[in-house]
Amino acid sequence: FCLLKKEKKRKPTKLDMEGALTARDRVGIQDFVLLDTHTSETAFLGNLKKRFSEDLIYTYIGTLLVSVNPYKELDIYSKKQMDIYMGVNFFELPPHIYALADNAYHTMMAEANNHFILISGESGAGKTEASKKILQYYAVSCPSTTLLDSVRDRMLVSNPVLEAFGNAKTLKNDNSSRFGKYMDIQFDIQGDAVGGHILSYLLEKSRVVHQNHGERNFHIFYQLVEGGEEDLLHQLGLESNCQHYSYLVQDECANVTSINDKNDWKTVRNALSVIDFDESDIQHLFGIIASVLHLGNVQFEADSKGYATLNKNTELRWVSTLLGINVQVLQEGLTYRKIEAKTDEVLSPFTVDHAIYARNALAKAIYGRTFTWLVNKINDSMENKEPSRKTVIGLLDIYGFEVFYVNSFEQFCINYCNEKLQQLFIQLTLKSEQEEYEAEGIGWEPVQFFNNKIICDLVEEKHRGIISVLDEECLRPGEATDFTFLEKLEEKMGSHPHFITHKLSDKKIRKTLDRGDFRLLHYAGEVTYGVVGFIDKNNDMLYRNIKYVSLLLWSIIHVYLTDKLQFKSSLLGLTDILMSKEPWYVRCLKSNESKQPGRFDDVLVRHQVKYLGLMEHLRVRRAGFAYRRRYELFLQRYKPLCPATWPHWRGVAAEGVEVLVQHLGYLPDEYKMGRTKIFIRHPRTLFATEDAFEVCKHKLASRIQAQYKGYRQKGEFRRQKEAATKIETCWRGVQARKEKERRQWAVKVIKKFIKGYMTRGEAKTTDNSEYLAFVRQNYLNRLKDNLPKTVLDKISWLTPPPVLTEASAILRQLHMRVMVTRYVRGITAQQKAQLQLKGITSVIFKDKKDSYPQSVSQPFVDTRISEQDINMKILQIIRHERIKYSVPVVKYDRNGFKPRPRQLILTQTAAYVVDEAKIKQKVQYTTLKGVSVSTLSDSIIIFHIASEDVKQKGDLVIQCDHLFEVLTKLSVVANKQSAINVVQGSISFQIQAGKEGIVDFSSGQESMVYKDKNGHLMVVRTKTAQTYKDLL
């Protein structure tokens, strides 16, 4: 834990003591020890005021912290601030209550001893706030385990409870603590806050029954009445109205704007459960508080003899019920005094005044004891029962010197206590100074300061001090009064320089004193006490307590310190021990009486500075040397001021400092060289050095800057290069990893592919399903790009893989159908007619005549001879028959087979063989018996004509290049399809009626037609044409 804290040391925000010297003009000096005119009160106040106007409420006197109440929220108590102050040395940061708390804590941890922080100041100066801030600091900054959190919670919430019962609104402070409080925080060896203990003293019980103008009773009464739940109030017999209770309405001040009783009630109720109060405790507690309110309303009346009687006693009943006391007993106690004679008791009745006094005394006693009980209860809940060793930090919230117009026994006790604390302070401070000088080997120089031992002795000396005289006077037989006590004092202390009475004083002073007064010259100033009540109060057990508490308090503090003194001689470093010897002081000052922010009332502050003994404190601090620093630190800071020490001093630091201060011209009287430190007597020497440093710093700064920039540049380049290399390496790594992943993936896929391939023939399994899917897709993709383009293309269908054989066949069919449909949709009427004709041709010739296949691709035309090429005469003759088709042909004479070129014209009714203007032969379709062609590839057509008439010409033998076209047209025009025959072998024909001719067909080298020796017509056709079909 300590290591952790050390790590946090050296913050960048650091503003050390020397650093702050620079800012002194604006914000003043943050440690009064460095005030050059340290004995000047005006300078002191000036510094305070300067800082206060900048909201710097904290200033040190060495390790003492002066705090000026700002009466406004300052942003200096955040968690962030706490962190800044954690583990940082006292002088490294601006003064703060956290710095003090932290240093106390760390010294405690380092030296394993006890500490205490003494917070003093007038009412409303901020003591309670300061102690809360310290507590919060420990709660937040100390390490903790969950187990300990509850202790911590209890410590924190015990505060509002104590404040509810022990605080009240006064003229000076709306939340004034009306009791003294000393709180121990216990830490275990790890530095965890593990327990706590509260010691309360001097509760202002009189407040329960009486409040001054503008003040209130303790908060709890208002909280209960205003905030209490209906049920609870009913049980307690209370009404929700403060006006009903005479203890609460004495000064019409039940409501104060800064106080919210209802909310506070809730806070208190919550807090009570946190600190282990069970329901019955709470019931009892509020029962008692209610009983006090009822008691306040108990009224007495005088009977005929003037004695007090109780008539209407509903209130008394409530008191009796709530406290569990018999009504009779209660009534008797309030109206009679019991006088014990030797053997029997006598009851003597009270007057009304006496009865009221008794009633109030009872109320005060009840409240006082309840408060004590409450504190004990809280202590139980915070108690740490572990036997392990613990150290404590004590927090003492104590009144400073109290100086009223009339000062009584209480003020006497308090002021005595303060006097005592000052004595301790002087002893310890001087002692530690002395020890430091000794340790550093510097001769001790006597210092001028006021030692208040003489006043302490005046009060406490055995048999001769004021307290002894008072005790004696109380015990002495005979009639002792306050005035006989005063006489005794005058007798015994008459010549004491710090003691004055009316009788003892000279004329001038006498005017300021009453006969019953005595005046003490405290170290902080003079205070006049009225002796009235001293004897009574000293006798009264309750008051006696006050005195003892004051003494007790002192002895507690003493124990702490002596405990520490014993530690002094142990092993730890000397400087650390010097710090640890000191109790820690916080001195709170009020900036003004009216609680206004930003107002600094010089007179008021001056008064407080005086009675808090701040000037005395400073004087003691400044007894010898104002400033001291270890050689290393001093040299480190100021070495630029001397060429011999800049930039490095290679030798011993002390020698370096000596050279340095010689160079600066320090006079021999201004400083001393100790063993490890340099001591500088006056702050002005230090300031001069600091100013020189400031000037020099600017010169150095530019040089250092230049060097630093160069260094930075270099560093930056190196950094970038390193970064680049690093990024490169990382990127390569990323890529390599990606590549590896890709390869692994590929191996897996390929493996699967191969396995799929090997099992592709088998039924679908997990192994091959993907492969098959791939094959399918692949085949379909390829197929898509390689479909046959025409219906005629029957060979280019892709061979399917085995899995797709079936699908492929279906697809093929489908595709064919699609192509056919597409083709059919695309053909024109003309094409259709053509096809119909071709269809007829096919029926007649397909597979019959050799030259047919060749003809298929030859489109038919409407005619081969246009009408212009037909002789006009012919046209005139046959026009009425409508010419359907004409074609050039070669006609073979029936006898000699002489070839003659002719036109063949087909009309609706007949076919004409025409030679120029002559119709050579007319064949009526009705007379056409048949038409024959060979099976070979020749183009000879024979028209068989029915004729019995020999004069008539016989059958017609022609050769036509467009054989299929002519015959198809003819079959359509003449409806002679069935009459057309494809004949195997020779064909016979009629030359004329009764005379037959023969046509023979063969294939040969050369195409020719001639009359053979046997008188037949020989038709030879080249083989090449014939073999065309075979080729296909």
Ligand SMILES: Nc1ncnc2c1ncn2[C@@H]1O[C@H](COP(=O)(O)OP(=O)(O)O)[C@@H](O)[C@H]1O
């Ligand atoms: N450090 C502070 N910052 C802001 N206000 C403060 C501070 N200290 C005290 N106060 C104000 O002064 C009032 C009185 O302070 P308190 O600590 O109760 O005085 P004391 O205990 O000395 O009588 C507080 O209620 C608060 O309003």
Ligand SMILES: [Mg+2]
């Ligand atoms: Mg207080």
